[in-house]
Structure formats: C-alpha cells, structure tokens
Amino acid sequence: METILIQLFNGLINGAFYALLSLGLAVIFGMLHVVNFMHGALYMLGAFGAFLLGTTLGVSFWWALVVSPLAVAAVGYLVERTLLRRLYNLDVLYNLLLTFGLTLLVQDVMRLRFGIQGVPYPAPPQLQGAVVIGFMFFPAYRLFVLGFSVVICLGTWWLIERTRVGMIIRASTENPMLTRALGVDVDRWIPPVFAFGVALAGLAGVLAAPMRAVSPLMGADLIITTFAIVVIGGMGSILGSVVTGFVVGALSALVAVYYPAAANLLVFVIMAIVLLLRPAGLFGTAEGA
C-alpha cells in the first residue's frame, strides 16, 4: 500500500511535465489550430538554454528558470511571424509538416554542436539531497518541480479564465468569426499566445535539465504522447490538458509497477477509449467531433 502511494505520488512528477507540455500545446492548438510538432524540440532548447546560460554566463538555475523560457519564447515568436503564419488558412497538415521539418533541423544542429550524448546539468545546490515525508522519501528537487508546475498551471488557468486577455483568447478559440465580428483583433493575439505556449515547453525543459539527460534527442519521443494527452483532455481545453497530464503521469507509474512493458501503451489505450466514447475529450465541448 505504501509503495502504491509513493508510486502514485511519484507519477505526479512525470505528470507535471506532461501537464506543462500539453498545456502549451493545448493553448496553441486552441488559438492557432496548429499541431506544434516542434514542442519537444523547444523543450530540448529550454534545457540547453539553461546549460548554456550556466556555462557561458554563470547564470544560476533560478535565473535560467526565467531567462531560458523567455529565450525559447523569442524563438517561437520568430518562427510564428516568419513561417507559421503563412499557413494559417490551410489544412493543419501543412503546419504539422513544417514544424516537423523544423524539429529535424533543430535537433540535428544541436547534435552537430553538442554531440549526441549530451551535457551534464546539476540540480541547484539548495535542492540537492532528499526529503523524507512520513514514510515517503523524495529527492528535494522533484518536490520542487511538482510544486512549481502546479503553480504555473494554476497561474495559466487564472490568466485564461479570469483576465480580460484570457477572455479574448477563450473567445477566439471557441468562435473566431464571432469574436472578430465583435470588433476584437484576434490576429493580434496570435503571436503572444504562441510564444506563451512555447515558453511553457521551454520552462519544462529547464525543469527537466537536472533530472534528465540534456541531449539533442530529449523530447523527441515526447510529442506523440503529449499530443495524445491533449486529445484525451479535449483539444484546446486548458483544464483538460492539465488534469489529464497529471492523471496519465500517475496511472502510467502504477502500470509501470505491475506491468512495466505496457506503461507506454496506457495513454494510447485511454485515448482510443475516450475518443470512441466521448469524442470531444474528457473536458472538451461536443462540437467538432
């Protein structure tokens, strides 16, 4: 029983990464109708950003946590302005292929520069070591990741549900035509929203750097799973992607305990069932399915 609780809790930490990444994807998909295949590569750039800031400028993890996502956001902004926006009135396929091409390019450039094995990145000194809570033992850094990402997810939710900017985003997501008709300049909000979604991926990358290998292929396998989570939660649903991210993380950990070989499969089984029974996803609205 104890083990199950520990594993469930631990799964939430993986879930935190899913949540941050799928949250960004969901925001982008909701507003732009772009399946951003680059999301995994931007996550990788976030991690490398932290590494480069640390090695070249001596920037600490804490500042990297702010600066690196901003840098990734700038990259995203540039990509959106120069490339993605040319394809908005076409099928989603074209932006998918474009971002896929960008992914190959970015990964390979990073490999040529840093090699495939990647670079080391230590946890911040304040968070090294482990914490014991009751019967549970956890690396301090992982607890921080969990707490921090919950704060970010709540913050995003507040931003979108409770502010005027968020209202415009929600309105443009749900009915762009009507929103335009009401005199809102929907297009003006597209670049910042894309940059924001991408920054979340960069942030996840910085958070991952101390626990995972910082290498050009990190995140390469992540995009498919993350997108599946977005679909399960309901495309464009903020709450859906966050909740599903955490739930899938926790469930995968449980499956991994008893039947490790199937841990990967879980998200796809859930997705197939959800799509067949509730096409719009768990938290999505019924339209469009």
Add this chain to the structure above:
Amino acid sequence: MIRRGLGWAALAAVALALPWVIYPVLATDIVTWGLFAAAFDILLGYTGLLSFGQAAYFGGGAYTAALLAQRAGVPFPLNALGGALLAGLMAIPLMGLAIRRRGIYFAMITLAFAEMVFYVVNEWRSLTGGENGVQGIPRLAPGGLSLASPLVYYYAALPLGVLGLLLCWRIVRSPFGHVLLAIRENEVRTEMLGYPVRRYKLLAAVLSCTLSGFAGGLWVMNHGFVALDAVHWSTSGLVLTMVLLGGIGTRLGPLAGAALVLYLRDFLSTWTDAWGVVTGVIFIIVVLVFRRGIVGTLEPLLVRRPQAQAETRTQAALSPQGGGPVP
C-alpha cells in the same frame, strides 16, 4: 492524346531502366513505397481521412509475408498476398471504429491502434523476434525460379507494384471514387444525397489498408528481413511525408514523393551525417513554396488540358478552413 501516350511510354521506360541507374534494392523500394503511398492517398487525398497509423497495416503485411515465407514455405508472391489479406482483415474492425471520427480525431485513433500493434509485435517475441525482427527470410519463387538477385527481384516485383498502382488509380476514378471525393468535399451533403457515407469510408479504408499490406509484403521480400521499426509511428509519418512532398490527390504524386524521400535518404547516408539538417530544410521549403507537392506543382505547367486544370483545382491541397474547429 498522343502526348499522354508519350508520357506513359516515358514512364514505362523509366521504370524498366531504373535498376540500371540506381541500385536495384533502392529501385524496388521506390516501387513498393510508391504503392504504399498511393494506397495511403486513397484515404488522405480522395476521402479526406488522415490516418496516422498506416504503419500497422504496412508492417502487419510485411510481418505476415515474412512469417509465411519463413515458417510455412509459402512462395512469392503468394506470401505478399497473405500479407495483404491480413492487413485488410485487421482494417475491418480497427478502421470500422476509427471512421466514426473525423479530422485530427480520426488521425489520433488510428495512431492509438497502430501503437497497440507496435506493442504486440514487440512483446510477441516467439513469433516476431521482438526488436531484432524476423531475419533471413528465404525468397522462395514458384517453379524453382531464383529471385536471389536484387535485379531479378525488381522485375518480379515491378509488375505487381504496377498492378497495385493501377488498382489505386482505378479505385479513385471509379464512381465509387467520385463518392469518396464528394465525402471529402462535403460529408453532410453526401449523406443527404442518400449515400451510406460510413460504408463508403470503411470500404475505402479497407482497400487502402489491404494495398498497404501488399506493399509491405513486396517490401519485406526485397530486404529479406523485417524489424520493429516497420510498425513504429515514424513509418506512418514517412508515408505521409512522401504523399505531401509528391502532391496530395495527384496520380503520380505518391510515387514521386516516395522516389524523392528514398533517394534522398540513400544518398545522404553516404554523403553526410547531417541528414536531419538537409531533410528538415527540404521540408520547410516544400511546405512554404511547393505546397502542392512536386507533381501538384509541375502538372499544371506540363499538361495544358482544360480537364487537367479543373482536376488540379479540386485537388489543390485540402480544403482551406477559416480557422473554425477542426473538421
């Protein structure tokens, strides 16, 4: 009419001469992947269904053909037909469920099923050899003929591949194919007109998957082995890439796309280790500049028939959407 005949004759000449220009194994790959891509385009280009799980049918066909040859001594091309049969049978329940959804949701369900197939292939090691795959498949030919030489195998596989391609073209140009086009353009209207849309979609999917399985069977005999990557999602991505680069909904697009992607992959493997950079840049350029793919861009320039122009207009990319919810 004469120009058209000349065009086909030139194409036939290219097909016959190909294995003397490039290595025959690569030439055969172009034929088999070309067929796979054309079969995939029945769904994508003519029915408007983006499947992201075609690896399951291509790979399923490949594994079946491989095991039939290795364990049961079934000669070529019967084993490839066996692969086609299995792929078609798999498609009936799986696609039957998937076609209840549209657009990106359809894509994701097909992906989910393909991932399940991947899992089964990886776990069922006694049959599939797991990640190492089925190795050393004998290339058995009926009547004691030898197919060992890659060149001979090319000429054995070519007519079968062409047959498959002709079948794909026949399907999309038949009255059945016209209903598929109508579904792509406006599903609700087609349904209103009294067509059983779902049944049409299912039949299109099953045909596409059967032909994909057949392509898988021809492909596996070309290499003599099949490994796990045949059922990986990247295989589904690769065939999608071929069709997009070649031109969605064009007759020769899938074949041209397959030729380009495979030739590039082969060429880059000895030329540079930075194939990711080159491939990535090509994708970006194609998407931005030659959106209709090679054939989609070239065809209107080469063929100045009024009919052809009308055709390309309907085929021009998938229907634009005004930013509303995804279909």
Add this chain to the structure above:
Amino acid sequence: MIRWTALLCAALLVLGVPASRPAAGQGAVRLMHGKMVIAVINDQSGVYADISGKNGVEAVKMAVEDFQKKYEAGGAGGMVDVLSADHQNKPDVGASKAAEFYDRDNADLVIDVPTSSVGIAIAHVAAQKRRLFFAVGAATTALSNEDCNKYTFHYGYDTYMLANGTAIAVVKQGGSQWYIVYPNYAFGQDMNAKFSAAVAHAGGKVLLSDPTPFPNPTEDFSTFLIKARSLRPRLQILGAMQAGQDLVNLVKQYNEYGLRQQGVNLAIGLLFLSDINSLTPAALQGTVFTTAWYWNMDKDARAWADRFYARTKVRPTFPDAADYDGAWQYLEAVRRAGTDDPDKVVAQLEGYRFNDFFARHGQIRKQDHVLLHDAYLAQVKAPADVKEPWDYVKIVSTIPAAQAFQPLSEVHCSMAP
C-alpha cells in the same frame, strides 16, 4: 606534433602512390577487382553516434594507412578504399547499403554496424553475397549462434562477455542480491537473460527484473528506483542494462535518489568511454563493468590511443579500437592468403592466433567466428583520482580469453560440430 604530421603525410603519400603505378598484382597479393574496398556502416547521426560513428570510420582509415605504410603497396596488392555510410538506425537503410557496397562497389569487407537488428540483417546479406562482414558494434550473440555464417565474424565483444565478466566479479565481491532493469528491446532482453544466468551461476540471486519502457518518452526511471528502494535491505546491486541516452538518464536519477548511499550499488551492463565522459566520473564513481579494451590499459594501447587522439581530438572507445583492429587483421589475412578471394581470406582468419594492441591472446574461433581475446573488468575512478582528461577508468582484473566468451559447448552455430 610535427612527427605526427610527417607520419600522416607519409601515409597519404603511400596511399596516393599506388594509383599512379601500373596497378595491382605487383606484390604477392592478387586482387579480384584491382583494388580493395572496406566499407564502414554505422550510426553517425543517431543515438549511437558517439560510440563509433565518424570516429570509427577514422579508425578504419588509420588502419589502412598504417598497413600501406608498413608493407608499402605490396601488402595489400593495390589501393584500399574506405567507404562509409550512416545507417541512421534504420535497418533497411543499413542492409541495403551493405548489399550495394558489396554489389556495386565490390566491397571486400563491411565493418562495425551497431544495433543488433541491423547487424543481423547485414550478416545475412554477407552470407548471400559471399563477402566478409566484421560485426564490431552489435552486441548480440545471435551473430555467432543462430544467425552465424561462414562470412560473418563477431569482432570485439558480445552480451555474453559483458554479462559473464561483470556478474561473476560483482557476486564474488559480495554483491549477490540483484535487481535488473533492462530496456524492453532485443539488446536489453538479451542482456537480462545473460546477466540472470551469470548471476545465478556465480551463486547470487536476481530478486527481480523489470523491462523499462521502449521507446521511453518520459525518460524517467523513478518508478524502478523506488522499487529498488523497497527491495532493501536485501538488495545490493542495481543492474542497469540500458544504453545511450537511457543509460545517462538512469544513472542521473540513480544519483538523485541517493541509492548508492542506501547501499544499493550500480552495475552497468555496457558502458562506453563516451558515456562516462558525458555523465562525468562523479556520477559513476565505483561502478564496475566489463570492457573489451581500454585506451590507457597499457603502453601499446596508449600508444595507439595517442595516435588516434592526434587525428580526432578524442580518446577512442573500444569499438573504435576494434574497428581499427578488425580492418588491420583483415588486411593481414589478405596478405597471408595472397588474394582477397573471400573464401581464401576466411580460411586464413579461421583459427588465427595473434596478439596486438587491441586483442591479447587473440584467436578467431573456427566454429563460430568469434574473436576470443582477454576482456577486462573495469571500475570508474573517483573524481579525485582522475589525473588526465578521459582517463576515467582503472582496470581491476583481466578475464582470460578462454573464459571471457561463450564456451563452445553452449554455442549453437551451424558451423560448430
């Protein structure tokens, strides 16, 4: 520096000269196609690129140059071309490149090829084309068992060697209770089987073994590390069979969970120099593993590694060294045979005994074409003991050639009686 430049120039000269001579056949060696071709196929852009990759190609070129220099042009009977291809970790690309090299470029030898599935596929191609294949990078014992053939040689290491050396040594040192985690693909499954057998054979016990996800999108192993914690206090050894990025992640997280301090030591199935370099010795301190060779293990190895460093600016991994050595021994066999006729070269290689900078007490076993040679039990140094860049490892003991590899009684290769 000047010396090496001079050597290089000399080598290049030697390489260039035979082309202007009236071609082959001058020496004792007669070549079937006027020149020799060695083709290196490996992963130059994917997850295994740092294990051999471009450096493996460089090692083979170096072998050819050294050979030409040693015997003038007569040794090889003419030019030796080195071709290379990046198989991009796609088995069909690797196998058809190999076939093309054999058919179109008249390649005499294909060498390296990491990733088991690609290696096995090329072994079958080699058998069909009746040309030689030296498998260096692929670890699977299938190459010398169910998929063995007359033209395939397994040159350097295999999963049996890795498991046998490490498991027995660790159990002997008192680490008898194991938890094995292995990636859920052929290599991992093979390593799990081999390690489980070796641990049991040495008198230890595998408490549990778990496959870890493949592919592994989350790159997280915490589930298994927590499981390892719950197996304490009995558990002594966490046996990690991962490779590449998986291994880097696992080790990073093993340290995060502080398992070493909890008395759970790490044993790694397959560790390359490039892995230690990327993880840093601090993360791996004290880890025991088996290796086929180490660049600083003695004077001969060191001398070669210095020359390699002069060309590549990195220290060689053991597959780099094995690539060089395989190419060298192949050329020697051609010289002895007086021809590059594959059947005659095979006859020269079978049963051949030699000693060189890579293979000590080397012998190419006739029955399954495995290169038997001394293997080494190595341990990662503490960071304080690392006195020189790249010198991360000390050799603990030597596993004699006769014990390092699969005993003949267990071999089930069709060539074995």
